[in-house]
Amino acid sequence: MNNSQHFQQDQIIFEDNHLLVINKKVGQLVQGDKTGDDSLLELIKDFIKKRDQKPGNVFLGLVHRIDRPTSGLVIYAKTSKALTRLTQMVKNREIQKTYWAIVPKEMIPQSQRLVHYLVKNEKTNKATVFPRATEGAKEAILTYNIIKVFDNYQLLEIDLETGRHHQIRAQLAKTGVAIKGDLKYGAARSNPDGGISLHARKLEFIHPVTKEKLQLIAPVPQNDAVWRACED
Secondary structure, eight states: OOGGGOOOGGGEEEEOSSEEEEEEOTTOBSSOOTTOOOBHHHHHHHHHHHHTTOSSOOOOEEOOOOOTTOEEEEEEESSHHHHHHHHHHHHTTOSEEEEEEEEEOOOOOSEEEEEEEEEEETTTTEEEEESSOOTTOEEEEEEEEEEEEOSSEEEEEEEESSOOTTHHHHHHHHHTOOOTTOGGGTOSSOOTTSOOSEEEEEEEEEOTTTOOEEEEEOOOOTTOHHHHHHHO
8 A cells, every 4th residue: 555545643734623634645535536545534534533532433524625646735524514614615715725836947927817717528537728718618717926936947826716627737737837747737747756746735714613714834745855945
């Protein structure tokens, strides 16, 4: 079993009686899929059951998902009340999501708001990008800023306004900068860990029960020199 199919306590970024926020590793599945591989949903349930010595079933609900090859913050709800409220907050765009992406050092504007229209192809599991409203397409909006520049790469900070399938990957590729390691959207080569250099870096939202304002940040993957340089 590879490392991505284990869940480790140090992945927990925030936990209370209502919710659990973790830092997902590249390759980990947020919930079960057709591969049949262990998902974080089941792994975390097992972890909580053992840690808290719970006799019955553990309730855990997935609030939102991020792609398997990406890393970063994922919210799980530990009560049905929290799950209902958080799901509604996602719908209402009350959870602010900030991503980091490493892309090639190409000439692109320092900051840009991208508006495209995406159609998901179920067969290829890929999003096709259109410049204007098209039948069956969903509007996709993000804003990026270049926050660091290296010899061969640059680091983008991305604020999502919509949450579409493969949105960041597809929109950046359309702009001329495929995310490092993202072969599906035109990257030159793969990353050693098989993932892509896209990281759900920060979440900001009001706690659905306590009403406290949360700002959570996930450390970047430490097995990658370019990622480590981003945090320096």
